[in-house]
Amino acid sequence: MDSIAIIIGIGALVVGTLAGRFLFSKNTKKEVEDAQRKVADVEKQIAEAKSQAQSIIKEAQLKAETTKKEKELEAKEKFVQLKSEFEKDVNERNRKINEAENKVKQKELTINQKDALLEKQVKENDVIKENLNRQIEVVNQKRTELEKHQEEHIKRLEKVANLTAEDARNQLIDSLKAEAHSRALVMQQEIIETAKEKANKEARKIIIQSIQRTAAEQTIENTVTVFQLETDEIKGQIIGREGRNIRALEAATGVDLIVDDTPEAILLSSFDPLRREIARLSLQRLVADGRIHPARIEEVVEKTRRQLEDQVMEIGERTVIELGIHGLHKELIRIVGKMRFRSSYGQNLLMHSRETANLCAIMASELGLNPKLAKRAGLLHDIGKVPDEETELSHALLGAKLAEKYGENPAVVNAIGAHHDEMEMQFVISPIIQACDAISGARPGARREMMQQYIQRIKDLEKLAMDYTGVEKAYAIQAGRELRVIVEAEKVGDTDSDKLSFEIAQKIQTEMTYPGQIKVTVIREKRAVNIAR
Numbered sequence: 001m002d003s004i005a006i007i008i009g010i011g012a013l014v015v016g017t018l019a020g021r022f023l024f025s026k027n028t029k030k031e032v033e034d035a036q037r038k039v040a041d042v043e044k045q046i047a048e049a050k051s052q053a054q055s056i057i058k059e060a061q062l063k064a065e066t067t068k069k070e071k072e073l074e075a076k077e078k079f080v081q082l083k084s085e086f087e088k089d090v091n092e093r094n095r096k097i098n099e100a101e102n103k104v105k106q107k108e109l110t111i112n113q114k115d116a117l118l119e120k121q122v123k124e125n126d127v128i129k130e131n132l133n134r135q136i137e138v139v140n141q142k143r144t145e146l147e148k149h150q151e152e153h154i155k156r157l158e159k160v161a162n163l164t165a166e167d168a169r170n171q172l173i174d175s176l177k178a179e180a181h182s183r184a185l186v187m188q189q190e191i192i193e194t195a196k197e198k199a200n201k202e203a204r205k206i207i208i209q210s211i212q213r214t215a216a217e218q219t220i221e222n223t224v225t226v227f228q229l230e231t232d233e234i235k236g237q238i239i240g241r242e243g244r245n246i247r248a249l250e251a252a253t254g255v256d257l258i259v260d261d262t263p264e265a266i267l268l269s270s271f272d273p274l275r276r277e278i279a280r281l282s283l284q285r286l287v288a289d290g291r292i293h294p295a296r297i298e299e300v301v302e303k304t305r306r307q308l309e310d311q312v313m314e315i316g317e318r319t320v321i322e323l324g325i326h327g328l329h330k331e332l333i334r335i336v337g338k339m340r341f342r343s344s345y346g347q348n349l350l351m352h353s354r355e356t357a358n359l360c361a362i363m364a365s366e367l368g369l370n371p372k373l374a375k376r377a378g379l380l381h382d383i384g385k386v387p388d389e390e391t392e393l394s395h396a397l398l399g400a401k402l403a404e405k406y407g408e409n410p411a412v413v414n415a416i417g418a419h420h421d422e423m424e425m426q427f428v429i430s431p432i433i434q435a436c437d438a439i440s441g442a443r444p445g446a447r448r449e450m451m452q453q454y455i456q457r458i459k460d461l462e463k464l465a466m467d468y469t470g471v472e473k474a475y476a477i478q479a480g481r482e483l484r485v486i487v488e489a490e491k492v493g494d495t496d497s498d499k500l501s502f503e504i505a506q507k508i509q510t511e512m513t514y515p516g517q518i519k520v521t522v523i524r525e526k527r528a529v530n531i532a533r
Contacts, residue, residue, distance in 0.1 A: 229264045229287070237292050238266065238283070248294035251486055251523065252301040254475035255279040269478065271458040273341040278304050312337035319350065323357055325376050329406035336379065338386040349386070352440050353379050359436035364429060374429045377415040380408070381433050384416070390463050396420045460512065465504055465520075470496070482519040483508070489526040497522045 157168075229235065239246045239259060246257050254275050258267035268279050282304040286292050289300075313330075316337030320328050328336075339350035360378035361371040384399030391398055400417030410426075415433040417423035425431055458476045461483055465474035470491035475484045485504065492500060501522040508518055 226265050226267060229266065234287055235259055235266065237290075238287075240292065240294075244294055245292050245297065248297045249279065249283070249301075250475070250477065250484070251473070252298050253279040253282065254473070254477070254484075256477035256482075271455055271476065271480070273343070274308070274338070277341060278308055281308065309334075312340070315340050315350075319354065320379075323354065323375060323379060325357075325372070325379060328376075329408075332380065332383065332402070332406050332408075335383045335386055335402070339382070342386050349382060353382055355440045356381060356433070356436045359439055360429070360432055363432050363436060367428075367432070369428060369432070373409060373411060374432055376409075377412040377429055377433050378436055380412060381416050381419050381437060390459060394420070394422055396422050457512070461508065461518070464507060464511070468500060468504065470500070480518065482521060485520065485522045487522060487524050489524055492522075492524055494524065497524045 255268050255270040268276050270276050282301045285300050313334050316333035342349040357375045357378035360374040364371045364374035384395030400413050403413045403416050414426045415430040418425045418430045419434045419437050458480045461476045462474045465485045470487050472488050473486040501520050505520045
């Protein structure tokens with residue numbers, strides 16, 4: 001519409017201009033015709049502009065109607081959508097309301113059922129209460145009758161015993177007091193004895209700690225054996241693949257094998273000389289044979305152990321023959337042979353016993369006593385230091401017990417048990433044995449001051465582990481810094497191994513006194529063995 005108005009305005013302006021020119025300039029007729037032609041053109045343009053304007057107006061009307069219809073359709077669709085959403089919301093609310101109503105109805109039904117059940121229980125309780133009341137009445141009647149019978153019975157007893165109930169009660173109280181007093185005395189004595197035992201134990205603990213703090217000697221000379229090798233290449237065979245050979249050796253012998261940079265040598269470390277000797281001989285045979293593997297190691301170690309036992313017996317027999325002692329029990333001969341592999345304060349135990357025996361024979365001869373009996377007691381006085389099983393007895397009392405067990409003369413038994421004043425001396429040779437034992441140990445160069453409690457601590461360490469169920473072997477290695485425990489695979493599982501290691505470590509920590517720390521290693525090995533025939 002604005003474009004049409006602009007065209008009309010331009011046409012009017014052109015017409016006015018031409019008319020002005022016509023009026024004022026009064027040009028020629030040609031100019032007039034030109035002006036008319038131009039006016040006609042302008043009118044034609046105006047007519048065209050009007051027709052275009054009308055067509056534009058029609059198009060605008062059509063577009064407006066179309067837009068109107070589209071908007072009406074959109075409005076209807078929106079209305080339908082809102083209506084459906086509203087209906088959906090209403091339906092959802094109605095559904096929730098129905099569910100809530102159903103729940104309420106169900107709760108009402110449950111409550112009604114419970115009310116009915118409670119009413120039934122109340123009725124039953126009333127019945128039970130009535131029955132109980134009747135039973136209580138019956139019990140009260142029977143109690144009254146029982147009390148009457150009891151009174152009559154007491155009267156009869158008083159008539160038979162010629163005692164009143166009060167007198168009988170007093171006598172019973174007196175007897176109970178006497179019994180309680182005697183029991184109290186027994187308990188008091190037990191408490192006193194227990195206190196004495198605890199006091200002795202604490203005193204020993206304090207003394208051992210004092211010895212450990214003041215001891216200056218080293219134990220390496222009595223705990224280590226050097227095994228010489230021809231070449232260092234043999235060390236690799238002894239160690240084995242991933243160390244299986246050396247582990248098998250340590251498990252079978254209980255000896256710690258130390259392979260270091262020392263040329264052509266391996267250290268065998270253990271507090272027990274017998275174990276070191278077994279390990280040394282076994283290693284010597286394995287190196288000479290050249291076949292070194294776990295099965296062969298166990299076979300050789302077991303064979304060496306048996307042969308060493310024969311050697312122990314041979315040493316004992318040779319000793320008693322050289323000393324001229326006859327009629328000694330075979331078990332005592334074996335114990336004498338075991339002394340060869342023990343030491344006491346750095347002095348070989350067999351050499352010490354032989355020296356004591358000779359001194360006893362000389363002293364007994366000088367005093368006019370039986371030299372053979374004295375020599376016999378002198379040889380056997382320390383047999384309690386090489387027991388087959390650990391015991392809480394001292395070596396003197398244990399030796400006397402062993403001598404008595406194997407039929408020795410009572411004088412010999414008393415001399416063994418009394419050579420440290422732990423038994424009363426009842427025979428003349430007893431003080432002779434004590435004096436000669438002191439002479440043999442006190443002569444210059446015989447002994448060195450060492451920590452004897454160290455050996456006992458190592459033994460206690462192994463015994464502590466053996467007390468647990470499922471433990472097959474226990475070895476203290478690395479001078480007592482590690483406890484290696486071998487368990488039976490059938491009785492101890494993997495989880496039990498962890499628990500066992502923890503329990504042993506805790507028990508060592510609470511019950512033993514030791515320097516530094518002790519590593520507890522539990523080894524569980526499962527073997528499957530079958531024989532092909």
